[in-house]
Amino acid sequence: MKVVFSMAKMNVLDENYEKLQQEIQTLSEKWRREISNLSVNCIGDAAENGSPILPQADLSIDFSQYQLFIEELLHLLGQNNEGMIHLADKIRGLLTIDVLQTWFEEAIVVNHFYFNNYADENNLPVWLPIFLAEQAARPFLQEATVRLEPQLKEMNHASSCPSCGEPARFALLNKKGKKELTCPRCLHAWEEKKISCAHCGSEDELVILKVEGDESAEIHACHKCKGYTKVIDSRKMFKKESPTLLDVKSIHLDYIAQEKGFGGLEDSGKGTH
Numbered sequence: 001m002k003v004v005f006s007m008a009k010m011n012v013l014d015e016n017y018e019k020l021q022q023e024i025q026t027l028s029e030k031w032r033r034e035i036s037n038l039s040v041n042c043i044g045d046a047a048e049n050g051s052p053i054l055p056q057a058d059l060s061i062d063f064s065q066y067q068l069f070i071e072e073l074l075h076l077l078g079q080n081n082e083g084m085i086h087l088a089d090k091i092r093g094l095l096t097i098d099v100l101q102t103w104f105e106e107a108i109v110v111n112h113f114y115f116n117n118y119a120d121e122n123n124l125p126v127w128l129p130i131f132l133a134e135q136a137a138r139p140f141l142q143e144a145t146v147r148l149e150p151q152l153k154e155m156n157h158a159s160s161c162p163s164c165g166e167p168a169r170f171a172l173l174n175k176k177g178k179k180e181l182t183c184p185r186c187l188h189a190w191e192e193k194k195i196s197c198a199h200c201g202s203e204d205e206l207v208i209l210k211v212e213g214d215e216s217a218e219i220h221a222c223h224k225c226k227g228y229t230k231v232i233d234s235r236k237m238f239k240k241e242s243p244t245l246l247d248v249k250s251i252h253l254d255y256i257a258q259e260k261g262f263g264g265l266e267d268s269g270k271g272t273h
């Protein structure tokens with residue numbers, strides 16, 4: 001059964017926040033082009049071990065590059081917020097090779113416990129270490145995901161990204177009109193039956209929420225597991241935008257879904273503040 005609601009589009013995104021996200025995205029795309037010396041080794045049989053694959057793989061990266069990405073991100077944050085300049089100096093002083101290695105490992109699994117402790121121990125704002133570590137790790141995760149594509153194709157239905165483990169909460173309708181779940185974090189995409197819950201697979205208890213005045217977006221919400229997925233029709237967009245930005249720009253859909261009692265998932269590691 002499918003019920004269609006209609007709701008007015010809300011404008012919840014602050015202009016400066018959107019601009020900053022755009023700048024981070026540009027930076028992230030630049031980093032991805034700069035990555036060198038990445039090697040990915042799958043330990044054991046990926047299909048047998050189950051998803052997500054990335055946290056189980058052996059990733060070897062150039063840590064001076066990871067450090068540079070973090071520093072460039074700090075620089076960008078400093079341009080937007082003067083209070084950040086002092087914090088940026090402090091963090092630069094903390095980034096030893098040991099810290100960088102740990103940050104990278106814990107960022108892959110989005111270990112809030114570790115990063116909250118780290119912030120606490122070093123007297124840093126709680127959002128900052130995880131934000132830096134996770135954002136700077138993303139280009140490596142995206143490159144590694146491309147390399148793991150053959151193994152990823154063999155994975156079964158999962159309620160989260162089979163590559164990095166991010167909850168499946170964002171999808172695009174592709175050129176053929178098929179629903180393609182897309183991970184805003186590692187950019188892995190996988191096709192799913194259009195009308196089923198991305199989390200529990202239920203077809204009967206899925207509700208489609210539409211947004212008044214916004215033809216290109218809907219929310220697929222599930223009464224069975226209370227999960228939801230935002231679905232954006234990419235055929236109705238003028239220019240192709242990265243799923244990461246589309247996810248940020250469609251935050252009003254998250255508000256609508258959560259207001260209706262869906263989601264309320266734990267922080268999914270987006271690292272935004």
Ligand SMILES: [Zn+2]
Nearest residue numbers: 161164183186
């Ligand atoms: Zn992913």
Ligand SMILES: [Zn+2]
Nearest residue numbers: 197200222225
């Ligand atoms: Zn469900």
